[in-house]
Amino acid sequence: MGITLGPNQYGKAEVRLVTVDREGPVHHLKDLTVSTSLRGQLERTHLTGDNADVVATDTQKNTVYAFAAGGVGEVEDFALRLAEHFTGSFEHITGARILISEHAWNRIDVGGTPHDHAFSRPGGEERTTAVTLQDGKAWVVSGLTGLTVLKSTGSEFHGFPRDEYTTLAETDDRILATAVTARWRYSATSGIDWTLSFDEIRRTLLETFATKHSLSLQQTLYAMGEAVLEARPEVAEIRLAMPNKHHFLVDLSPFGLSNENEVFHAADRPYGLIEGTVLRDDEPADAAGLAWYSLPEF
Numbered sequence: 207m208g209i210t211l212g213p214n215q216y217g218k219a220e221v222r223l224v225t226v227d228r229e230g231p232v233h234h235l236k237d238l239t240v241s242t243s244l245r246g247q248l249e250r251t252h253l254t255g256d257n258a259d260v261v262a263t264d265t266q267k268n269t270v271y272a273f274a275a276g277g278v279g280e281v282e283d284f285a286l287r288l289a290e291h292f293t294g295s296f297e298h299i300t301g302a303r304i305l306i307s308e309h310a311w312n313r314i315d316v317g318g319t320p321h322d323h324a325f326s327r328p329g330g331e332e333r334t335t336a337v338t339l340q341d342g343k344a345w346v347v348s349g350l351t352g353l354t355v356l357k358s359t360g361s362e363f364h365g366f367p368r369d370e371y372t373t374l375a376e377t378d379d380r381i382l383a384t385a386v387t388a389r390w391r392y393s394a395t396s397g398i399d400w401t402l403s404f405d406e407i408r409r410t411l412l413e414t415f416a417t418k419h420s421l422s423l424q425q426t427l428y429a430m431g432e433a434v435l436e437a438r439p440e441v442a443e444i445r446l447a448m449p450n451k452h453h454f455l456v457d458l459s460p461f462g463l464s465n466e467n468e469v470f471h472a473a474d475r476p477y478g479l480i481e482g483t484v485l486r487d488d489e490p491a492d493a494a495g496l497a498w499y500s501l502p503e504f
């Protein structure tokens with residue numbers, strides 16, 4: 207019986223990086239969490255403790271900060287620069303996975319004017335990118351998390367099977383709420399206006415959620431993915447994870463009151479978790495190859 211080392215990677219997780227880009231008195235902030243993971247011929251350190259091939263995670267962290275000098279630019283380009291640096295500079299490092307979450311800051315509005323250098327943090331949404339570079343081939347999977355949305359009508363759920371454990375009432379008018387996590391794989395790694403693409407995909411996701419009359423969250427998920435693929439040719443595939451943030455009608459009958467679809471309990475847990483991939487016919491599901499391998503959440 208032999209024992210061998212299987213797939214492995216290592217790096218610095220969650221490097222917190224804030225940059226201030228000064229355009230005279232007007233400051234531009236970038237607030238990122240960057241995780242680096244390197245892959246390659248790393249048997250020596252695992253099997254014998256010989257660290258000759260190990261780019262220290264401390265070095266990886268320092269590289270992230272050093273590369274931020276002079277400007278981060280778009281997160282996709284920053285991640286590609288880092289991945290190319292690590293794989294290009296160290297012979298035994300043949301692959302890199304760089305994850306970046308970008309935390310938004312909005313300018314504080316002072317008397318109707320956006321302030322030059324004071325910002326506020328909008329709620330929990332993040333823009334994300336995951337760049338994978340392996341043996342010279344790169345993939346970009348970008349996305350967003352924490353995009354919390356709710357529609358107070360335009361959602362039904364009925365026609366599901368009933369057995370002895372089914373208590374859920376059928377409804378033709380319910381609240382539909384979710385916090386969207388979306389990740390999409392780009393078909394190229396250059397020649398794409400990343401921010402424009404992100405903004406348009408986000409807008410398409412929101413508009414479809416708002417306007418598609420929903421018979422299930424699954425149907426809404428598919429419609430959102432389909433709309434993105436129809437609108438954005440640069441996207442090869444999109445994966446969505448959407449928790450069903452249940453809003454249950456409160457039984458007011460003990461108080462002699464009726465509830466005309468008006469008073470709800472916003473439940474925390476458990477929640478339905480609806481996940482799905484929407485693909486192009488001409489892009490087989492496994493075309494992603496290493497793009498998705500060991501990505502958190504998918």
Ligand SMILES: O=c1[nH]c(=O)c2[nH]c(=O)[nH]c2[nH]1
Pocket residue numbers: 363374421422423424450478
């Ligand atoms: O949109 C829904 N999909 C489900 O699969 C489901 N299951 C459930 O209890 N409520 C809902 N709602």
